[in-house]
Amino acid sequence: MYAYDTFDQTFVDQRAAEFRDQINRRLSGALSEDEFKPLRLQNGLYLQLHAYMLRVAIPYGVLNARQLQMLGDLADRYDKGYGHFTTRQNIQYNWTKLSDVADMIDALASVQMHAIQTSGNCIRNVTTDAYAGVAGDEWLDPRPTAELLRQWSSLHPEFAFLPRKFKIAVLGAAQDRAAMKFHDIGLWAKLDDAGQPIYDIWVGGGQGRTPRVARLFQKAVPLADLLPTLDAMLRVYNLAGRRDNKYKARIKILIDEMGLEPYRAAVAEELGQIDRSVFAPALGEYRRIAAQFETAQRPALQGQKLPQGSPAFQAWLQQNGMAHKVPGYAAIAISLKAKGAIPGDASGAQMRAVAALAERYSASELRVSHRQNLVLPWVKLNDLEELYHALLEQDLAEANIGLASDIIACPGLDYCALATARSIPVAQALSHRLRERERLQGPLDLSLNISGCINACGHHHAANIGILGLNRTETETYQISLGGRADEDAKVGDILGPGFSQDQVPEVIETLIDTWQALRADGEDFATTYARVGKQPFKEAVYV
Amino acid sequence: MSDTLDLQPAEQGAGEGWRLDGDGSFTAAPMPTLDLLLEPEAVQDLGLANLLPLQSIGLVFKTPHDGRSFSLARRLRNAGFDGRLVALGRLMPDQARHAMQSGFDGLWLEQDLVERHNEAAWRAALDVVVARLYSQQRLPASLAGRLAGPDIWQQRSQGQ
Numbered sequence: 001m002y003a004y005d006t007f008d009q010t011f012v013d014q015r016a017a018e019f020r021d022q023i024n025r026r027l028s029g030a031l032s033e034d035e036f037k038p039l040r041l042q043n044g045l046y047l048q049l050h051a052y053m054l055r056v057a058i059p060y061g062v063l064n065a066r067q068l069q070m071l072g073d074l075a076d077r078y079d080k081g082y083g084h085f086t087t088r089q090n091i092q093y094n095w096t097k098l099s100d101v102a103d104m105i106d107a108l109a110s111v112q113m114h115a116i117q118t119s120g121n122c123i124r125n126v127t128t129d130a131y132a133g134v135a136g137d138e139w140l141d142p143r144p145t146a147e148l149l150r151q152w153s154s155l156h157p158e159f160a161f162l163p164r165k166f167k168i169a170v171l172g173a174a175q176d177r178a179a180m181k182f183h184d185i186g187l188w189a190k191l192d193d194a195g196q197p198i199y200d201i202w203v204g205g206g207q208g209r210t211p212r213v214a215r216l217f218q219k220a221v222p223l224a225d226l227l228p229t230l231d232a233m234l235r236v237y238n239l240a241g242r243r244d245n246k247y248k249a250r251i252k253i254l255i256d257e258m259g260l261e262p263y264r265a266a267v268a269e270e271l272g273q274i275d276r277s278v279f280a281p282a283l284g285e286y287r288r289i290a291a292q293f294e295t296a297q298r299p300a301l302q303g304q305k306l307p308q309g310s311p312a313f314q315a316w317l318q319q320n321g322m323a324h325k326v327p328g329y330a331a332i333a334i335s336l337k338a339k340g341a342i343p344g345d346a347s348g349a350q351m352r353a354v355a356a357l358a359e360r361y362s363a364s365e366l367r368v369s370h371r372q373n374l375v376l377p378w379v380k381l382n383d384l385e386e387l388y389h390a391l392l393e394q395d396l397a398e399a400n401i402g403l404a405s406d407i408i409a410c411p412g413l414d415y416c417a418l419a420t421a422r423s424i425p426v427a428q429a430l431s432h433r434l435r436e437r438e439r440l441q442g443p444l445d446l447s448l449n450i451s452g453c454i455n456a457c458g459h460h461h462a463a464n465i466g467i468l469g470l471n472r473t474e475t476e477t478y479q480i481s482l483g484g485r486a487d488e489d490a491k492v493g494d495i496l497g498p499g500f501s502q503d504q505v506p507e508v509i510e511t512l513i514d515t516w517q518a519l520r521a522d523g524e525d526f527a528t529t530y531a532r533v534g535k536q537p538f539k540e541a542v543y544v
Numbered sequence: 545m546s547d548t549l550d551l552q553p554a555e556q557g558a559g560e561g562w563r564l565d566g567d568g569s570f571t572a573a574p575m576p577t578l579d580l581l582l583e584p585e586a587v588q589d590l591g592l593a594n595l596l597p598l599q600s601i602g603l604v605f606k607t608p609h610d611g612r613s614f615s616l617a618r619r620l621r622n623a624g625f626d627g628r629l630v631a632l633g634r635l636m637p638d639q640a641r642h643a644m645q646s647g648f649d650g651l652w653l654e655q656d657l658v659e660r661h662n663e664a665a666w667r668a669a670l671d672v673v674v675a676r677l678y679s680q681q682r683l684p685a686s687l688a689g690r691l692a693g694p695d696i697w698q699q700r701s702q703g704q
């Protein structure tokens with residue numbers, strides 16, 4: 001893992017002091033709420049329905065045991081004993097007091113963490129594959145690139161007051177496990193013939209009220225050109241992006257209105273003016289960072305064997321385990337989607353328990369996934385059974401990773417000031433039904449995501465079955481979309497038809513699943529069946 | 545030059561205010577005399593090349609939420625503008641760092657803005673901020689004090 005040196009530590013310490021000063025000036029009235037707003041947002045602080053929410057960055061989803069333990073302690077000390085892991089590798093505390101925030105930030109800095117740019121109209125926490133560095137299908141570990149981008153974008157003076165938020169994801173594997181094509185910029189890292197990193201740059205992806213799959217901006221950009229290119233892309237966006245309507249301010253709209261070709265031309269012109277010498281140290285910096293990740297990799301282990309175990313153990317391993325690139329190890333996902341649970345929520349006690357398990361079984365390392373679960377990336381095969389029993393004791397052995405009951409949901413009307421409908425109770429009701437169905441029928445191979453408003457933080461557009469909560473004539477209504485996907489074949493789902501009441505939703509979802517099961521060819525997942533048969537049979541089944 | 549471009553000449557010397565410079569000094573001063581005062585929308589029409597020969601340019605921030613003038617400053621510096629670049633308008637003390645690091649020489653602030661944030665916050669504007677970025681683009685020659693000097697990546701590469 002990447003460890004801070006004194007420069008990194010001074011950077012976050014100074015930022016913590018700066019934010020403490022800003023909070024004090026807000027409390028004294030020197031800063032108006034309008035002025036304080038962008039400053040607090042850039043430090044991850046939202047004003048929600050009932051309280052302030054602090055969103056803490058887990059850069060590219062990587063954590064060590066000590067850090068997770070601290071996140072658990074913060075949940076107990078400053079929240080109501082819970083934290084909420086998000087789809088962008090952050091954790092949110094929904095019940096923080098403004099007067100506590102500076103102390104929370106100091107506590108985070110003491111374990112090399114921060115809340116910098118987890119919100120606001122700036123470059124957000126850079127995300128990646130939760131299995132980075134361990135996935136069998138990986139060409140290049142994306143974490144050094146993500147860390148390089150974290151450093152480059154942190155407190156970037158020019159890009160702190162953009163037209164709108166700006167999200168970047170980096171991938172280095174054949175499979176997209178980070179919804180890269182739904183980001184403002186997606187980087188797909190590969191290796192050139194000489195074994196050096198090159199990047200396909202995708203632009204203009206996003207969800208919200210105008211969902212867009214990113215388009216290819218440029219192929220095979222060498223590492224030396226990466227930062228100058230991003231710098232030029234962001235500058236053109238900062239200057240030309242719309243500021244008259246916040247719903248039209250993301251780069252996807254600029255690309256729609258300007259056209260991809262003219263945008264490319266504007267970026268090329270900008271690039272021609274850039275002083276590239278500024279970016280020259282980035283190459284050495286990349287190597288310095290990459291070396292840290294390389295030394296943390298473990299050599300192949302001899303004498304490790306997949307245990308037999310009980311059928312329940314086998315089912316868990318099958319569902320939550322992932323083949324590792326290093327012989328002798330497995331990567332194990334811990335589901336935060338137990339039957340009836342709030343997706344992505346973990347208690348302080350659970351976080352500390354998982355931290356202890358990471359210390360014991362996973363080289364003290366953890367990951368947070370885009371689907372709001374945790375991953376232990378370095379589990380020895382011989383330890384798997386023991387780990388399974390330890391997880392069972394903590395109620396953390398739910399074997400449903402990647403299944404229908406592994407629901408992504410945003411906080412919705414229970415917390416969020418922008419929500420038009422509740423999403424948590426809908427997710428909980430569905431979780432009960434779907435988990436039961438999976439118990440009886442076996443794995444249900446589909447993704448189901450729920451958002452509490454059109455902003456789509458719950459990624460409903462990108463789900464095989466998406467649920468969007470709306471408020472029509474003062475009653476919550478849930479609109480369903482089908483066929484979306486967040487992988488390398490990313491697609492925005494098609495709206496099925498008129499919405500349903502909250503009570504109807506579970507029944508409707510079960511009908512959709514019945515329909516898929518009746519139509520599917522052997523072993524077909526939902527997305528494949530839907531691509532083959534289209535919307536009509538599903539429509540006929542639910543609107544009778 | 546400004547006449548040939550048919551621009552609104554800056555209102556020279558109008559209004560009381562304060563200037564904050566890149567060394568952190570903060571002094572009462574009338575509005576500076578500038579060759580050109582620009583709002584972000586206007587730059588596109590003028591063309592960058594026409595601006596380069598000017599001695600001094602003021603870029604206006606209409607609200608603290610609009611960061612276009614930071615990018616305009618950087619674009620001007622990248623294109624080789626060597627004159628004095630001043631940020632004016634609705635800025636916050638917290639944005640002084642952004643301005644200097646984007647290529648401005650200093651800020652000029654109206655009296656009411658200085659009073660509302662209080663003078664002390666402006667005086668401390670360059671003290672209580674993260675002074676060293678990981679990657680810093682070319683700074684104006686006038687910059688001195690905390691914000692001047694090599695960035696983190698340069699220092700690391702030199703083994704400091």
Ligand code: SF4
Binds near residue numbers: 416
């Ligand atoms: S989708 Fe809407 S309700 Fe859900 S978290 Fe985002 S803004 Fe809030």
